[in-house]
Every structure is written in C-alpha cells, then in structure tokens.
Amino acid sequence: RFEDKELFIKLDDDALVDIDYVIGLIKKYQGYHKPVYISDHERTQPRNFPDSLNGVMYGNGKFYMFNRKLVQCLDTDIKYRGSPNEDSVFGGMVSNGCGEYNVEYVKEDDRWIWHKEYTNKNKHIDLSFIKNH
Secondary structure, three states, rough: OOOOOOOOEEEEEEEEEEEEHHHHHHHOOOOOOOOOOOEEEEEEEEEEEEOOOOOOEEOOOOEEEHHHHHHHHHHOOOOOOOOOOOHHHHHHHHHHHOOOOOEEEEEEHHEEEOEEEEOOEEEEOOOOOOOOO
C-alpha cells in the first residue's frame, strides 16, 4: 500500500503544521540516502520500559515525518511489556529494526508546528476538544 509514496507524516489531531514547512522538508529529504525520522526526539526512561523499549529514541507525537527507507526497516514484530504510548513503540520499531546509528534523526522546527493552542495577532484557538487533554 502507498508504494508510490516516499514520505509520510504522523500528526496529532490537536496539532497544525505550516504547509510551506512540510514542502521544504519534502524538497530536502526526497530521495535521501538513508532512513529519515523528523520529530522532537527524546529517550525513553529505563524505569518506564525495562525491555525492548529501554532507552530508545522516539518522536514527540504531535508531529513526525519519515521516509520509505525508514518504513522498510521497521521491526513490526517488536515485543514489549506494559502499555507504552504509540510514539515510544514506533521509536522502538525504528531502533530495533533500522538501528539507531543508521537513522538520520532530524529535529523538527517548532516555529511551524502548533500543538494544542494556536495564537496569531488577535486570534486564539484551543485545538483540544477535551479541556484536560
């Protein structure tokens, strides 16, 4: 499925991203020679994940973009315990399948991504449906 697509985006339902920023990323990373994982990355904490998700790099869920090379090396049979969020599981799939040192981890530019709230001039939008979300 989506065999003709090279780049993919995962975006939270309470986030907005500037289209020109996305187009710039597409231009820069289209045809890139290694797996690319664009997000606001952090490491899982060992006390939270004592197994295959221990210490893996994962992207903050509000936005990530990745290429087909990353999809092709994902460990889709990853085994883990507990109920981690989907972002840390995806990070584990990347780390276990692709190898952390084989992936180009790119820091997202948060100036172009709005999560939960958007403010511009005299407009303020709360993007969260549930107040405590």
